[in-house]
Amino acid sequence: MLGSLTIVSLAYFVNENALGSGKSLMMTTLFTDDKYTHWYMPILRIIGPVLSFTTGASGGVFAPGLSAGASVGSVISGWFTLSPDDTNLMILVGMVAFLTGITRAPFTSAILVLEMTDRNNLILHLMMAGIIANLVSMVIDRHSLYDYLKNQYIKEIQQEEDFEIQKSPAQDKN
Numbered sequence: 001m002l003g004s005l006t007i008v009s010l011a012y013f014v015n016e017n018a019l020g021s022g023k024s025l026m027m028t029t030l031f032t033d034d035k036y037t038h039w040y041m042p043i044l045r046i047i048g049p050v051l052s053f054t055t056g057a058s059g060g061v062f063a064p065g066l067s068a069g070a071s072v073g074s075v076i077s078g079w080f081t082l083s084p085d086d087t088n089l090m091i092l093v094g095m096v097a098f099l100t101g102i103t104r105a106p107f108t109s110a111i112l113v114l115e116m117t118d119r120n121n122l123i124l125h126l127m128m129a130g131i132i133a134n135l136v137s138m139v140i141d142r143h144s145l146y147d148y149l150k151n152q153y154i155k156e157i158q159q160e161e162d163f164e165i166q167k168s169p170a171q172d173k174n
Helices: 002-013 023-031 041-054 062-080 084-103 106-117 120-140 145-173
Strands: none
Touching: 002 041, 023 062, 023 084, 041 062, 062 084, 062 106, 084 106, 084 120, 084 145, 106 120
């Protein structure tokens, strides 16, 4: 409850782009003349999914990760006042790098962004971003999000099996 109230408050008082998958943010920065986002947008795009994901609410990893990366690329482009084409490249690189940092799947991240944008001439740039992001994320933590999720699911399965084992003898006596 507290997590959802925090997210809604951020959306209401700061910016409504803190909500949702971030598709509108990606579409605006990539396909319109409004290329730059506010400095706080990456923070909002990271806080929202983290709060919803840690509370157990349903939500994805890919779209929020891509939108957070797009906002990071957009903010950095604004700092250096890059041209629209260079800004689009920076946004796409941010998307690949951020998603790779979460999933530790640089090839998947690059192909996903290439499929979304049909910018096949950028494959080298996107793959380099993915590889660098993978190396940096390995320095920060050796385990990926999927490793943590796998371990959590295994614990849950073991707890359910243990519960069933404890429950069975009690039922046999009755």
